[in-house]
Amino acid sequence: MTDCQEANSPMELYEKLTAQGDKVRALKTDKAEKAEVVAAVQMLLKLKVDYKQTTGQDYKAGCPPSETAAAVTDNGPAADGDGGEDNVDPWNVSTTNAKGVDYDKLIVRFGSSKVEKELVDRIEKVSGQKPHRFLRRGIFFSHRDMHQVLDAYEKHKSFYLYTGRGPSSEAMHVGHLIPFIFTKWLQDVFDIPLVIQLTDDEKYLWKDLSLEDCHRFAVENAKDIIACGFDVNKTFIFSDLDYMGASPDFYRNVVKIQKHVTFNQVKGIFGFTDSDCIGKISFPAIQAAPSFSSSFPQIFGGRKDIQCLIPCAIDQDPYFRMTRDVAPRIGYPKPALLHSTFFPALQGAQTKMSASDANTSIFLTDTPKQIKSKINKHAFSGGKDTVEEHRKYGGNADVDVSFMYLTFFLEDDEQLEKIRQVSV
Ligand code: TRP
Numbered sequence: 001m002t003d004c005q006e007a008n009s010p011m012e013l014y015e016k017l018t019a020q021g022d023k024v025r026a027l028k029t030d031k032a033e034k035a036e037v038v039a040a041v042q043m044l045l046k047l048k049v050d051y052k053q054t055t056g057q058d059y060k061a062g063c064p065p066s067e068t069a070a071a072v073t074d075n076g077p078a079a080d081g082d083g084g085e086d087n088v089d090p091w092n093v094s095t096t097n098a099k100g101v102d103y104d105k106l107i108v109r110f111g112s113s114k115v116e117k118e119l120v121d122r123i124e125k126v127s128g129q130k131p132h133r134f135l136r137r138g139i140f141f142s143h144r145d146m147h148q149v150l151d152a153y154e155k156h157k158s159f160y161l162y163t164g165r166g167p168s169s170e171a172m173h174v175g176h177l178i179p180f181i182f183t184k185w186l187q188d189v190f191d192i193p194l195v196i197q198l199t200d201d202e203k204y205l206w207k208d209l210s211l212e213d214c215h216r217f218a219v220e221n222a223k224d225i226i227a228c229g230f231d232v233n234k235t236f237i238f239s240d241l242d243y244m245g246a247s248p249d250f251y252r253n254v255v256k257i258q259k260h261v262t263f264n265q266v267k268g269i270f271g272f273t274d275s276d277c278i279g280k281i282s283f284p285a286i287q288a289a290p291s292f293s294s295s296f297p298q299i300f301g302g303r304k305d306i307q308c309l310i311p312c313a314i315d316q317d318p319y320f321r322m323t324r325d326v327a328p329r330i331g332y333p334k335p336a337l338l339h340s341t342f343f344p345a346l347q348g349a350q351t352k353m354s355a356s357d358a359n360t361s362i363f364l365t366d367t368p369k370q371i372k373s374k375i376n377k378h379a380f381s382g383g384k385d386t387v388e389e390h391r392k393y394g395g396n397a398d399v400d401v402s403f404m405y406l407t408f409f410l411e412d413d414e415q416l417e418k419i420r421q422v423s424v
Contacts, residue, residue: 010055010065017047017059055268089271090315091206093342093352098380098399100349103141103314103341110317112142112339119146126150127189134182134340137407142314144324145336149309153190159307160300161186162290162335164197165225167217168207172224173361175343175353178408180228182340183311187231193299194230196237197290198222201244205279215241224364236299240286250295253330257285260326269318288323291335308335313342313352344404348380375402382423395423 024040051059086095086102095101107114120135123146134140149159163183165176187194198221200214207214218239225237244251263281266272272281289295294304310320317339324334342352345360353361359378362371382400384390397403397420410416 010051013047013051013054013065017044017051020044020047052264057262057264057268088315090318093315095350098348098350100344101342106314107142110142110314110321112144112317112337113146115141115143115146115338119143122147122150126153129189132182132185133411133413134178134185134408136413138341139178139408140182140311140338140340142339143337144320145334146309146338149307149336152307157307158192159190159309159336160192160293161194162197162308162310163194163312164199164287164290165221166199166203167214167221168203168209169355170217170220171355171363171365172221173353173355173363174405175361176224176355177228177364178340178343179311179313180225182338184228184230186309186311187234191231192234194235195290195296195299196225196230196235197287198237198239199283199287201240201279201286202283204241205277205283211241215239236296244286247295249297250289253289253292253295254285256330257288257323257326258282260329261285261322265322265325269322284319284322287319288326291320291323291327292332294332304332307333309338310335311338312340314339315342315352343408344401346374346378346380346401348399348401349404379405397423 020040020043024037024044027037027040048059051057055065057065086097086106087093088101088106093101104114115135115138120131123135124131132140153159161183163179165172165180183194186192198218200211200218203209203217204211204214209217218241222237222239244254261284263272266281266284270284291308291310292304293300293306293308294302300306310316312320317337320335320337327334342349345351345353345357346362347360351360355361355363359374362374366374379401380399382396382398382403384393384395400423403420403423406416406419410419
């Protein structure tokens with residue numbers, strides 16, 4: 001990226017371009033010197049190239065960049081004022097900061113909204129339940145349109161939940177459970193339907209795995225997901241490889257979405273290149289389709305206006321920025337979102353727990369003994385190098401992985417605070 005692009009948001013670039021276009025026209029009308037006109041035109045062309053690189057779209061006078069376009073610059077690694085670099089997209093999460101990704105900056109880059117205390121209080125009021133610890137502790141830290149969902153719910157207009165998992169291996173780790181644990185809570189307190197998409201097709205397209213393996217992983221993972229205890233009468237869990245071919249309504253929505261998103265747009269959002277297979281390029285439409293109630297006539301009786309709320313980790317947001325961008329163009333409500341932070345790897349919050357690296361992860365199949373040994377051996381400690389130093393200065397709970405895990409799993413706020421105090 002050039003300096004020029006880093007300094008400009010899509011909207012700023014759009015405004016510069018519009019101003020430059022006006023300048024060129026004025027110079028021509030005033031019959032200015034040829035060299036001056038040529039320089040102005042060259043500047044205009046350069047801005048057009050920058051605009052296209054940044055937004056994935058061609059500049060059109062009178063058409064400001066859309067929500068999808070604004071998302072485009074957000075995917076590249078962002079320079080961090082603290083000297084750290086955060087890289088967050090559906091396939092990679094890393095930062096140089098031991099405390100983890102700077103989530104406040106991510107909210108600004110992605111253009112979402114912070115889950116403020118006021119929203120947490122409102123969820124408590126509307127649901128009549130104590131907010132889940134993931135809300136109390138800022139683990140679900142960002143959202144899109146949550147207030148609108150609550151406004152509608154207060155007026156007795158219900159909504160449904162959608163979340164998912166890419167089954168890339170037989171074993172799931174504890175980090176994978178975060179969205180499911182939270183979704184189970186949302187289903188309980190709002191008493192609403194839930195759809196869970198298992199993207200075995202996505203994993204086949206992205207990884208070096210056979211179709212049969214991906215489908216088998218979907219079935220295996222479904223068992224772990226079901227064990228979270230969802231309402232059996234209100235939950236539909238499906239493999240893409242099975243459901244796409246079986247549901248005409250689902251496939252119709254996929255095609256509608258495909259017609260309304262260009263290659264340039266997905267290139268900008270997901271960083272696809274000309275040598276990526278066409279399966280990858282069209283896949284985002286398949287992850288978008290469950291956001292629309294008409295994809296599930298067996299649940300919603302053919303209604304297409306029921307709003308969807310998607311709890312997911314923030315790295316999935318690019319899919320849903322795209323979805324929100326197309327929704328009004330195909331006559332559907334935009335899905336709302338609740339985004340979570342990442343579950344840190346044992347080695348530290350610089351990256352998230354990853355199933356492909358056994359040493360970074362605690363698997364659901366690990367025995368208590370194995371878990372204990374992994375934590376003792378690998379969990380990054382916020383403690384000081386020697387007992388003396390530790391006594392003198394205390395530890396640093398902000399970078400201590402064991403403590404971070406407690407913030408996800410220990411329910412008791414007082415006990416958590418006591419542990420934090422002891423460690424510092
Ligand atoms: N792409 C996700 C993954 O690789 C799976 C997924 C599909 C998903 N639909 C979703 C995740 C909706 C969250 C919400 O894990």
